Amino acid sequence: GAVVSQHPSWVICKSGTSVKIECRSLDFQATTMFWYRQFPKQSLMLMATSNEGSKATYEQGVEKDKFLINHASLTLSTLTVTSAHPEDSSFYICGVDTNTEAFFGQGTRLTVV
Amino acid sequence: GNSVTQMEGPVTLSEEAFLTINCTYTATGYPSLFWYVQYPGEGLQLLLKATKADDKGSNKGFEATYRKETTSFHLEKGSVQVSDSAVYFCALTPESGGYQKVTFGTGTKLQVIP
Numbered sequence: 001g002a003v004v005s006q007h008p009s010w011v012i013c014k015s016g017t018s019v020k021i022e023c024r025s026l027d028f029q030a031t032t033m034f035w036y037r038q039f040p041k042q043s044l045m046l047m048a049t050s051n052e053g054s055k056a057t058y059e060q061g062v063e064k065d066k067f068l069i070n071h072a073s074l075t076l077s078t079l080t081v082t083s084a085h086p087e088d089s090s091f092y093i094c095g096v097d098t099n100t101e102a103f104f105g106q107g108t109r110l111t112v113v
Numbered sequence: 114g115n116s117v118t119q120m121e122g123p124v125t126l127s128e129e130a131f132l133t134i135n136c137t138y139t140a141t142g143y144p145s146l147f148w149y150v151q152y153p154g155e156g157l158q159l160l161l162k163a164t165k166a167d168d169k170g171s172n173k174g175f176e177a178t179y180r181k182e183t184t185s186f187h188l189e190k191g192s193v194q195v196s197d198s199a200v201y202f203c204a205l206t207p208e209s210g211g212y213q214k215v216t217f218g219t220g221t222k223l224q225v226i227p
Contacts, residue, residue: 009154102159
């Protein structure tokens with residue numbers, strides 16, 4: 001299977017600043033990676049699917065200008081939360097689609113103060 | 114749309130107790146059903162899966178049976194260990210496939226005490 005490494009595991013940032021979260025596929029050439037978000041007591045919700053070398057596909061209700069996704073190589077996708085606000089505080093997790101199974105990183109706990 | 118409902122936690126059990134975590138789903142047709150586990154500080158890992166009705170997925174002593182008539186996929190283990198302490202997510206992918214379209218439940222935190 002694929003090993004997915006996500007960094008950082010947790011981050012605290014000030015309101016109005018931007019935060020970048022990295023997702024690396026360590027042993028699989030991932031053409032498709034995806035990002036989920038989980039608010040307290042809610043399900044993991046798909047935010048967007050990133051495709052290597054092309055624009056990400058965002059789910060309805062997710063602001064693409066606020067959540068910038070870059071998938072410039074087969075092993076790295078990044079999610080940048082721009083001008084973060086307290087309501088963006090959440091658990092973000094990335095995953096890799098190997099066509100036979102999905103593999104996930106350990107997640108990033110973002111707290112905006 | 115698709116949805117997954119699982120029991121709220123946390124669930125606290127003594128070692129060697131019997132575990133059941135309920136999961137029901139809403140989806141058209143025959144989705145594939147999964148249980149993922151997240152140990153502290155680690156990523157989500159696939160625990161078991163079932164891809165058609167009446168299939169039983171099993172792994173590490175955990176089992177779950179795909180029940181189409183009750184749209185359920187309850188997770189069970191006969192004797193839990195402290196090392197089973199984790200968050201468990203029930204999930205599905207639609208019949209049409211696509212692992213990027215995984216729909217998750219809210220997760221159930223299990224704590225096993227010695």
